[in-house]
Amino acid sequence: MAARIISGLLILVSFYIGVSHGSRVFQKPSAEYIEMMTALGITDTIRTMLGVCSILAAVLILFPKTFFIGNVLRAELLIVMMSLALKTGNYKFALIEIPFLLMPLALIYLGHPFKNGI
Structure with a gap:
C-alpha cells in the first residue's frame, strides 16, 4: 500500500515537472535560459x-499501459x-x-x- 502511495506522489511530481519544463519552450525565454541552451548546443528547433x-x-506516465514508455522517454531526455x-564541461x-x-x-x-485496477 505504501508503495502505491509513493508511486502516486512521484507520478504527480514527475507530471508537474515534465509539463512545467516542457511548456517553458512555448514562453518567451529569458536571456539566461537562452545562454544555457546555446552553451549546450541546443538550437530553438531542438529546444x-x-x-x-x-x-x-509526462502525459504517458499517467496511464498504466504507457507508464513504462513514458518513464523511459523521460529518463532518456534527462540523460541527453x-x-x-558534461560535453560542454558544465558539471554542476x-x-x-x-x-x-x-x-x-x-x-x-x-x-x-x-496497474491492477483501483
Missing part, C-alpha cells in the same frame, strides 16, 4: 522538440541533457539532474499504482 517530448512523456552538459548542471533521473527509474521500479 522545441525536447519540450514537446517532455510534455508527451546531462550528456550535453549534470549533477543537479541526477535526482531528476532517479525519479523515473524509481517509478519504473515501483510500478504504476493503478
Whole structure:
C-alpha cells in the first residue's frame, strides 16, 4: 500500500515537472535560459522538440499501459541533457539532474499504482 502511495506522489511530481519544463519552450525565454541552451548546443528547433517530448512523456506516465514508455522517454531526455552538459564541461548542471533521473527509474521500479485496477 505504501508503495502505491509513493508511486502516486512521484507520478504527480514527475507530471508537474515534465509539463512545467516542457511548456517553458512555448514562453518567451529569458536571456539566461537562452545562454544555457546555446552553451549546450541546443538550437530553438531542438529546444522545441525536447519540450514537446517532455510534455508527451509526462502525459504517458499517467496511464498504466504507457507508464513504462513514458518513464523511459523521460529518463532518456534527462540523460541527453546531462550528456550535453558534461560535453560542454558544465558539471554542476549534470549533477543537479541526477535526482531528476532517479525519479523515473524509481517509478519504473515501483510500478504504476493503478496497474491492477483501483
